Amino acid sequence: MRAAIAGDQAAYRRLLADIGRSVRAMARSAFSRARVGDADVEDVVQETLLAVHNKRHTWDGGPRVAPWVGAIARHKIIDAMRRRGARRAEPIEDFEAVLAAPEGEDPHAFSDVERLLTKLPERSQDIVRSISMNGQSISDTAKRLVMTEVAVRVALHRALKALGETYRKSIA
Amino acid sequence: MNTDNLIQAIAADAGSPMPSIPKRALAALAVGGLVSLALFLATAGPRADIDEAATSVRFLLKYVDAFALLIPAMVLCWRLARPDAKPGATLAGLAAPLVLLALAVVVEMSLVPSDLWMKKLIGTNLLHCLVFIPLLAMPPLAALIAVLRDGAPANPALSGALAGAAAAGLSAMIYATNCTDDSPLFVASWYPLAWAVVIGIGALAGRRWLVW
Numbered sequence: 001m002r003a004a005i006a007g008d009q010a011a012y013r014r015l016l017a018d019i020g021r022s023v024r025a026m027a028r029s030a031f032s033r034a035r036v037g038d039a040d041v042e043d044v045v046q047e048t049l050l051a052v053h054n055k056r057h058t059w060d061g062g063p064r065v066a067p068w069v070g071a072i073a074r075h076k077i078i079d080a081m082r083r084r085g086a087r088r089a090e091p092i093e094d095f096e097a098v099l100a101a102p103e104g105e106d107p108h109a110f111s112d113v114e115r116l117l118t119k120l121p122e123r124s125q126d127i128v129r130s131i132s133m134n135g136q137s138i139s140d141t142a143k144r145l146v147m148t149e150v151a152v153r154v155a156l157h158r159a160l161k162a163l164g165e166t167y168r169k170s171i172a
Numbered sequence: 173m174n175t176d177n178l179i180q181a182i183a184a185d186a187g188s189p190m191p192s193i194p195k196r197a198l199a200a201l202a203v204g205g206l207v208s209l210a211l212f213l214a215t216a217g218p219r220a221d222i223d224e225a226a227t228s229v230r231f232l233l234k235y236v237d238a239f240a241l242l243i244p245a246m247v248l249c250w251r252l253a254r255p256d257a258k259p260g261a262t263l264a265g266l267a268a269p270l271v272l273l274a275l276a277v278v279v280e281m282s283l284v285p286s287d288l289w290m291k292k293l294i295g296t297n298l299l300h301c302l303v304f305i306p307l308l309a310m311p312p313l314a315a316l317i318a319v320l321r322d323g324a325p326a327n328p329a330l331s332g333a334l335a336g337a338a339a340a341g342l343s344a345m346i347y348a349t350n351c352t353d354d355s356p357l358f359v360a361s362w363y364p365l366a367w368a369v370v371i372g373i374g375a376l377a378g379r380r381w382l383v384w
Contacts, residue, residue, distance in 0.1 A: 007187030016179040046178050051384065053182045055324040057189040058254045071256035075326065075384075114173045132173060132181035157185050164384075 001065040005056060015065075016049055023048045023073045030077050036084045043112045048076045050113075050164040116166045124159040127152055193323050194250040200319045201246065204312030205342050212308055216300075218349040230354035233276055235345055237359065241269040241367065242341030249316070249334035253323030266337065270364065276356035284355070293361050295353030304350070305366035306373070309336070309343035313370065317377050324384055332378015333371045340370035 004012035027044045031037070051072050059068045117125055126145065130136040136144070142152045190196075225231040244265030251257050284292060295301075316335040325331035344363055353359070 004183075004186050005189055009183045009186045012186040013179055013183040016182060017176075020175050020179065042175060045175055049175070049178060049182060051324065053185065055255070055322075055384070057192055057322070058324045060254060068254070068256045071254075071326065072324065075255060075324075113178055117173065128181050129173075131184045132177035135180065138184055153185070156181065160182060160185055 001056070001059060002061070016052070019052060019069055019073075020045050020049060022069075023077075026073055027077050027080070030081065034081050036081060040080060040084075040112070044073075044076050044080045046113050047080075047164075048073045050160060051076060054161050054164040113163060116163055119166055120159055120162055124155055124162070127155050128159050128163075131156060190322060193253040193319065196319045196322075197246070197250045197253075197316060200315035201312050201338065201342060204315035204339065205346070207311040208308040208343060208346055211311070212304075212346050212350070216304060216347075216350040219352050222349065225352075225354070228354060230280075230356065231348075233272075233356065234348040234351070234354065234359055234363075237269045237272055237276075237363065238341045238344035238348060240272055240341075241266075241344070242338055244268060245334050245337035245341060249320070249331060249338055252325050252327070252331050252334065253320055255324040255326055257326070269341075273356060273360040273364070277360045280356040284357075289357060292353075292355040293357040295355070295358040295362075297351055297353050298358075298362055301347065301351055301353070301362050302366050302369075304347045305340065305343050305363065306369045307343075308346050309339040309370040312342050313339035313374055313377070317374075317381055320378075320382055323382070325378070325382055328378040328382035328384075329375045330378070331382055333375040335378070336371040336374020337367065339374065340367040343370070 001015060004015055023045045024041060027041045031041060048069075052069060055072065059065060117128060120128070123145070127141055130141045130144070131138065138149055138152050138156070141147075142149045145152070147155075219225060244262055248259060248262050248266070251262065252259060280292075281289065313336055316339060317332065320331055320335060323331070344367065
């Protein structure tokens, strides 16, 4: 996380992938114990990743990042279960207990993020898509759209923040 | 878009997080407080005998009380902006202004003859106090809530209530300059009531705007 905050994209990618796997395992087991289907496990994973990113300034910079990520994941899982009408009875297992659990993503899962993305301005959608799905770098994207790199960065930053927020609104 | 795609996009936005919540919350409190102070000076203003009052223990105690609310509320408020934070022992600090007031009331009752107690308690500015403290608390409360929206409080209503308590403490310090009722009997009866109004508004604002 420290490397990510310092701007190391590769380290951040690895961290996010690890977090994604752990949250997926946590959500799956929480959903099955609460007997709600696991159709939107992947939404919880994505929502948690966005929250980790958009709220990263609330991490205290201590030696361990797991308790902080765990709190965010629990918050999002409980939220998702409430949405689906589950009574909150089962405790959610500790984030650290499922760290690095080998949980793959369901390739057929339908993603809310995709739907929410369409609510953003077109330019933002284009930027997010080209960096996320087409694997373009920020500088490539900037050249293609005839924008400065800083402008692309700012637009991406805003788009991610907006995605995190529309998640909230879409379920309120 | 699958999760790996999303991770690509997020990772490209690595680096440069926002400044921490405490720093910005302090700035929000300062700016909101200045707005309130300006409002206060434009409407009520300090009482006429302020120079004389400033030497009275009873008058100064009002500031100590309000400050004793402001500090623990502020510290708790920014601590709980983190998702993994526990309130801990600081929560007990919130009792400080009430304990102080209770002690002051005991001392006051031993100094003032009992037939004056009710008169002191009712005072002369009761409604004024109940209206002004909540009103002057709104600018700092609004500024704090705006900053806390970037936080990740585990309990949004609680965080909102704490922001309300901090704003109420600040507002009480500003208003105390005008209020001519200095008896702890008055302060203990009405100031906490005014604070409770602000805390309630803060809790509602938290539930409305601090959910993430």
